[in-house]
Amino acid sequence: MSVFNIIYQYKEAFLGGLLVTLKLVGIVWILGLSFGILIGVLASKFSKTLGIIFLSISFLITSIPVLVFLFWVHYPLQVLLKVSIDPFYSAIVVLSLVNIFSVSQIVKTAIFDFPKQYIFAAKVCGLSKSKTFFSIQFPLITRQIIPSLLPLQIIMLHSTLFASLISVEEIFRVVQRINSVIYKPIELYTALAVFFLIISLPVNLLAYWLKLKYTRDISEN
Amino acid sequence: MIEAKGIIKRFGNIQALDTVNVTIKKGGITLVLGPSGSGKTTLVKSLSLLDCPDSGSINIDDLIFTFPTNKKNWDFKSIWPKLTVVFQQHFLWPHLTLKENLLLPLQKKKFQDNNKHFNRIIESFNMTGFIDRYPNQVSLGQRQRAALARAVLLNPEYLFLDEITSALDVEQTSILIDLLFELRTSNIGILIVTHLIHFAQVILEKNENNSFIFLDEGKVVESGKIVEFKNPHSVRLNKYLSVL
Ligand SMILES: Nc1ncnc2c1ncn2[C@@H]1O[C@H](COP(=O)(O)OP(=O)(O)OP(=O)(O)O)[C@@H](O)[C@H]1O
Numbered sequence: 001m002s003v004f005n006i007i008y009q010y011k012e013a014f015l016g017g018l019l020v021t022l023k024l025v026g027i028v029w030i031l032g033l034s035f036g037i038l039i040g041v042l043a044s045k046f047s048k049t050l051g052i053i054f055l056s057i058s059f060l061i062t063s064i065p066v067l068v069f070l071f072w073v074h075y076p077l078q079v080l081l082k083v084s085i086d087p088f089y090s091a092i093v094v095l096s097l098v099n100i101f102s103v104s105q106i107v108k109t110a111i112f113d114f115p116k117q118y119i120f121a122a123k124v125c126g127l128s129k130s131k132t133f134f135s136i137q138f139p140l141i142t143r144q145i146i147p148s149l150l151p152l153q154i155i156m157l158h159s160t161l162f163a164s165l166i167s168v169e170e171i172f173r174v175v176q177r178i179n180s181v182i183y184k185p186i187e188l189y190t191a192l193a194v195f196f197l198i199i200s201l202p203v204n205l206l207a208y209w210l211k212l213k214y215t216r217d218i219s220e221n
Numbered sequence: 222m223i224e225a226k227g228i229i230k231r232f233g234n235i236q237a238l239d240t241v242n243v244t245i246k247k248g249g250i251t252l253v254l255g256p257s258g259s260g261k262t263t264l265v266k267s268l269s270l271l272d273c274p275d276s277g278s279i280n281i282d283d284l285i286f287t288f289p290t291n292k293k294n295w296d297f298k299s300i301w302p303k304l305t306v307v308f309q310q311h312f313l314w315p316h317l318t319l320k321e322n323l324l325l326p327l328q329k330k331k332f333q334d335n336n337k338h339f340n341r342i343i344e345s346f347n348m349t350g351f352i353d354r355y356p357n358q359v360s361l362g363q364r365q366r367a368a369l370a371r372a373v374l375l376n377p378e379y380l381f382l383d384e385i386t387s388a389l390d391v392e393q394t395s396i397l398i399d400l401l402f403e404l405r406t407s408n409i410g411i412l413i414v415t416h417l418i419h420f421a422q423v424i425l426e427k428n429e430n431n432s433f434i435f436l437d438e439g440k441v442v443e444s445g446k447i448v449e450f451k452n453p454h455s456v457r458l459n460k461y462l463s464v465l
């Protein structure tokens with residue numbers, strides 16, 4: 001049986017797993033980026049108050065391994081709260097929190113470290129606040145954060161595999177189950193590796209290229 | 222006229238400016254001289270209200286700013302770019318070409334009328350060859366010229382130049398001097414920070430109304446015109462000039 005035969009034979013299972021993975025990571029990306037950017041902006045604006053709170057939360061969350069955090073939210077927390085949540089939602093909560101607070105730190109640092117002199121130059125050139133933001137701060141900050149945000153989103157994609165351990169029926173779990181039936185680990189895990197490679201490699205390369213391209217821009221000035 | 226009195230600025234326990242008085246008249250050039258770390262850049266930032274002084278008053282054409290102030294959102298905007306600054310490190314926006322750097326601050330409508338003015342400035346600064354490059358693709362002297370052109374294009378009434386001659390060659394500097402005197406006749410008030418004694422002397426000699434202040438450790442230890450510059454009474458300026 002070739003890889004294609006296997007995939008064809010189990011296409012429904014594969015598609016189902018793929019869909020769960022994509023749904024999971026899609027939600028984690030959207031929540032992480034939108035709330036992460038929002039929190040990052042707030043943290044840089046109110047660095048003495050909100051900033052410290054968000055920084056503490058972010059240290060806490062990023063210091064606990066994702067897997068431990070996931071198990072903790074899925075088991076002890078639900079027992080404590082006397083609820084029982086679908087593991088898919090537990091995974092969304094945990095991965096989104098990790099993403100939100102990682103994104104927010106990247107955004108906050110970039111805004112906070114934005115070279116003041118470019119704002120000075122804008123002020124004495126008589127630029128309005130909004131023109132300064134849209135023509136100078138926004139493009140420069142975006143260039144700085146994208147090379148860090150992209151690899152982080154890939155890490156989040158890879159982290160969705162942990163969800164299989166609290167029995168979310170995502171792609172990894174599906175592959176494991178098919179393997180337990182037909183025992184073709186080489187074909188199956190190679191196919192899985194290729195799948196992740198196709199998504200992750202271009203994004204990581206793009207991030208690397210952007211980094212090379214844009215870090216030069218600022219540092220030599 | 223800009224008249225600053227009793228300007229004090231501290232950074233922690235460093236007294237960067239200590240009761241500095243300085244005047245910038247329209248149609249005149251005021252030079253700020255002094256050794257490295259004497260407070261020249263700090264003075265430029267204070268006078269242009271970018272980094273407000275701790276104490277003192279600044280009168281810009283009868284708009285008076287006194288410090289310390291409890292006004293949180295003082296309307297400084299009205300003074301920029303009527304007063305504009307070319308900084309020591311030029312501060313061109315790195316993601317824009319030099320041309321875009323020059324055009325961004327200009328209003329679109331104004332620019333239509335100013336097209337001739339723009340081309341003339343580009344030519345007189347010898348910028349045609351590299352105007353479409355990014356700041357990191359040109360030399361320091363070329364960047365300084367671009368930053369100066371950006372400021373001049375704004376038709377300011379007051380122009381502050383912080384050490385912009387540092388990377389200009391003799392030829393460029395002389396072009397700059399001509400340009401400054403041309404600007405002066407169109408009634409602009411100019412403040413120039415420099416450590417080039419010769420450059421300072423040329424400017425003071427060209428017009429006897431041009432004046433200078435000499436800063437040392439945040440204090441004005443000498444001020445005046447060409448006469449005082451040639452015969453300084455302060456020990457510090459004498460010593461500074463004697464190195465030449
Ligand atoms: N943001 C700051 N924080 C703390 N100290 C500062 C700051 N800016 C300047 N200083 C100090 O204030 C003093 C005056 O600095 P300033 O930059 O005005 O000197 P300068 O005369 O422009 O020197 P140079 O000729 O080297 O440009 C120096 O002792 C400097 O170290």
Ligand SMILES: [Mg+2]
Pocket residue numbers: 261262263309383384
């Ligand atoms: Mg300086």
